[in-house]
Amino acid sequence: MMTISPAHPRARFFGLAALALTAFLSACTSPRPPSMGAAQPPAMPSQSVAAQDPSLTQLSGPAEMRQPASRWLAVPYTALPGWQQDDLSQFWTALQASCGRVSRAMAPVWTPVCRDAARLNNAPADQQRLFLQRRLQPYRIEAVSGAAAAQPDVGLVTGYYEPILHASRLPQGDFRVPLWRPPADLKTRVPYWTRQQLDTLPQAQASVAGQAIAYVADPVEALILQIQGSGRAIITEPDGRRIYSRLKFAGHNGQPYRSVGTWLIQNGQITPAQANWPGISDWMQRNPDRVQSLLWQNPRVVFFQEEKMAELPPGADADHDIPGPVGAQGVPLTGGRSIAVDPGSIPYGTPVWLSTTEPINLQPLQRLVMAQDTGTAIRGAVRADYFWGAGQRAEQAAGRLKAPLRLWALWPRQL
Structure with missing residues (x-):
């Protein structure tokens, strides 16, 4: 068993606002989601194992790792619902932002990965995905005890913008x-x-x-x-x-x-x-x-x-390419690719596979995000606040997102 020490979080109000819109609306989704005791995890469709690379099924490194507020259990990439469908181009922007602020505790394992990932900034998504499969091991995140023990890998996601x-x-x-x-x-x-x-x-x-x-x-x-x-x-x-x-x-x-x-x-x-x-x-x-x-x-x-x-200039509208606000890790947040987490469960700068349901069209929301922010209301092993970005659609989605959630952390393999 291996223990990872997360970076010490700085208190930032932007992180504190992570659940504030939920509090403003009191119940930010319609209909109300089931209680966590009765929550049903998103569907886990079976995936045919692609023959192009054994990294989809291989396990390397510790079978279990512990955080102060969670435990991580090693799984293959085939356990990540929707893994093959995610377009990773926007994720790479969020990854590079976190790579620029790697904490001292995480530097020994993340510096080589960040250095090599920088060479793939403009690579096709399939090449980026293959790099991640070969360099990072997925871990299912679970609660270690408490009320969530009946479904230790199911938690709650809300949204902010x-x-x-x-x-x-x-x-x-x-x-x-x-x-x-x-x-x-x-x-x-x-x-x-x-x-x-x-x-x-x-x-x-x-x-x-x-x-x-x-x-x-x-x-x-x-x-x-x-x-x-x-x-x-x-x-x-x-x-x-x-x-x-x-x-x-x-x-x-x-x-x-x-x-x-x-x-x-x-x-x-x-x-x-x-x-x-x-x-x-x-x-x-x-x-x-x-x-x-x-x-x-x-x-x-x-x-x-x-x-x-x-x-x-005259006639121009808001420039959505301007970097987002700075989160608790000290990097600009990326709309759709940054989440606020409990740093006792997930260290800042960790890639996380997220699986939940879109609040507007009720389709699966499954994508790779970066743990880059936190908030006083964001507590628990499987808990995330999803940053939607800026604008009207982000506002509508953030105000309605309150759903069961599953998370997987991606951590450097021991090569």
Whole structure:
């Protein structure tokens, strides 16, 4: 038996936001998934063993490896559902990002793999897949004890994303909801003013005067950005130029976070089955005079710092090729190829085969991802928060993803 020591995680708010959208919606999928005790793992279709390379079936290295919060059991690649169908081109981008931040503990085994993988950046997917089969051994991840012991290899996946907002540098027209920098007296008043106080009390409003980075038109968009902890913004300057910026977490008011979705359920406004974004949005449209009171149920306010990315030419839209936000490993996240994990179960920088179900079309979601982020709510052996990227589809998918999950870690073979 071999023990791997994961890198020590740094606390990052972007990781903390990994389950925040789930908390906002209270129940982020419709219908609700089965409880973990009754969860059914995704189907494991039989695969014919391709004769082109024995690495599909060969096992090498320890039969079992232990992490503080999980155990890994060696399996062949034929145990990974959908392994042959994944297009690995985008995964290679995420792999190279993690290779640039290999921890000291993982360097002895990962440095040779990263060096050789760099030579295949532009290789066909089949060559990349063959390289992984020959250099990395799959391990099924299981819980070591506790409530999940009846199905130790089945866990839970949720989703998160990076919002894209349209904003104005100055308050004008419909753009009246401010996104603030940290106020100068933030550390001297603990806890700081609540959301309702900042909206209504003159002395509270004076404390954030001049601190607005920009203004958005929808207070709900502002709340979602605060829940996510980071987002992209297209900000219109007074001279008409559009600046593409990233708004990053820079502090909060020290007040507790409370879910508006939970409040709606508890007060009989919506049912648990309606506690998803379409359901909450519908309630807001039917009750416009109560939206502000709803938002005040969450007293926490998040403050931001702006990172200007580029100036957009006339007619251009958001550039989705700009790197994603930085996760807990210290590398930019890649939409569809990065996950947040419990680092006690999976060390940062580990390739992970993920098998679950798409939340919108209910098709299998089976692909190779990198463990690059974490969050206080992401705990357990088989637990992941899937980073969908940015934009409207990412928002819809992230808000609905809550499903049974199986994971396999890929670790360097002992050559």
